Amino acid sequence: MRARDSSYHTRCFRCSVCGRQLVPGDEFTLRDKQLLCVADCVLLMDKPSSPPQFHCVGAPQMMGVLKQAERGTRVRTVLSEKQLLTLRTCYSVNPRPDALMKEQLVEMTGLHPRVIRVWFQNKRCKDKKKSILTKQQNHNNKTVGFSVNFF
Amino acid sequence: MRARDSSYHTRCFRCSVCGRQLVPGDEFTLRDKQLLCVADCVLLMDKPSSPPQFHCVGAPQMMGVLKQAERGTRVRTVLSEKQLLTLRTCYSVNPRPDALMKEQLVEMTGLHPRVIRVWFQNKRCKDKKKSILTKQQNHNNKTVGFSVNFF
DNA sequence: GGCTAATAAGCTGTAAAAAA
DNA sequence: TTTTTTACAGCTTATTAGCC
Missing domain, CATH: 1.10.10.60 (Homeodomain-like)
Known part of the structure; x- marks a missing residue:
């Protein structure tokens, strides 16, 4: 999915409502070009949509599951x-x-x-x-x- | 994800380009409210978008991965x-x-x-x-x- | 109801980030 | 660098469920 040399900010993979960063394995959704985590997607299910607010234009207005290849680098959790x-x-x-x-x-x-x-x-x-x-x-x-x- | 009693046609889970039906486990993408399989998503990556053409409105303008629960019934392939x-x-x-x-x-x-x-x-x-x-x-x-x- | 495709959970080996 | 530790892909096994 690195086709066409499009790249994007890792930190832009966030739910536009709760701000939680989305990592590989997470499910996400798109609603009017805004990334949403599943929880917030459900909450907003019948609310009217707001205008798009994307930083990374050439990027994943797409994708079902985030995978390593799409993110570029594997996300490694550091446990406290x-x-x-x-x-x-x-x-x-x-x-x-x-x-x-x-x-x-x-x-x-x-x-x-x-x-x-x-x-x-x-x-x-x-x-x-x-x-x-x-x-x-x-x-x-x-x-x-x-x-x-x-x- | 069956919240709010929204239901939808199983047959509407198709790539809007190639028409292939999307089954649980498949990755799909959304582009201007049109379902795309990953292959066609890559192909269309820099093409201008066309107007939305959705049948199932209350349905998955969302969802990352299709799962059994979301589809309602399990899809069983019948091999020839x-x-x-x-x-x-x-x-x-x-x-x-x-x-x-x-x-x-x-x-x-x-x-x-x-x-x-x-x-x-x-x-x-x-x-x-x-x-x-x-x-x-x-x-x-x-x-x-x-x-x-x-x- | 039997056959078998699909799913789920755990195991193994390996890749890769972090630590030493 | 080398070692440790997290993540992942493919496998096995047991179970669930769709067609005939």
Whole structure:
């Protein structure tokens, strides 16, 4: 989607109502050439439209889902210590929170649901790798064994 | 997103240029209130806009990604015998085609890339289940064995 | 009702931003 | 630079739901 060398300001990807910056994975909508997040789109559903207010003209008056390629660079969330503490605490109790628990985490941290999900996935993966590594080391420390299977 | 009881024609979810019907999972764009598929959106990127031509007014002048809930009912592709033949033939040679091969299948069948991917996924899964089942049966037919592991 | 396409959630490997 | 950590794409498995 970088066709025709059109480029645009990253910071212009904001909901024109609440001002929240839209990142890849977010759903957005267009109404009279104004970007809206889904929440505000619903709120404004039957309100009269106001005049367009776009900075980035050559840019996405379009697009369904924001993706990395369209944004140019991947957006990497930097988690605060407080957010990490919340996530780690939850993880230590339950490494696989259900939908309801995740919803609570979204509220507590203010993070995007997708970020929560990915964080837990990565965390589980890291833990698994680590446990496999230490298991191998344990195995190496022991005497060499053998295995027989009769069938 | 069914708020405010707005409903709309399923058949109106079409690219206003190529006429292709947009299904859940598809990305679409809005340009001057006309639905466009991504391909045509790129093509029209610097062309002047034409007047709006919407059937379904109360409807999705919005939405980023089409989802099942928004469409109301799930869209199920019905594969023709010819398409199935193509897919099965490819599968018998290589059950895990790479991106290039899938691209060729898209051209040969006219199916959406996502449909191709899902078909292969389901096919692999089905085959695996079947092989496990027959293996168990084989096992049951043989004499009972035992297994010893020394470490 | 059976078959199977579509969806959802988790896992794996890898890309890429941030940190060390 | 190298390491760590977040994001993503494709996969597996289980479940849901549309046609015949």
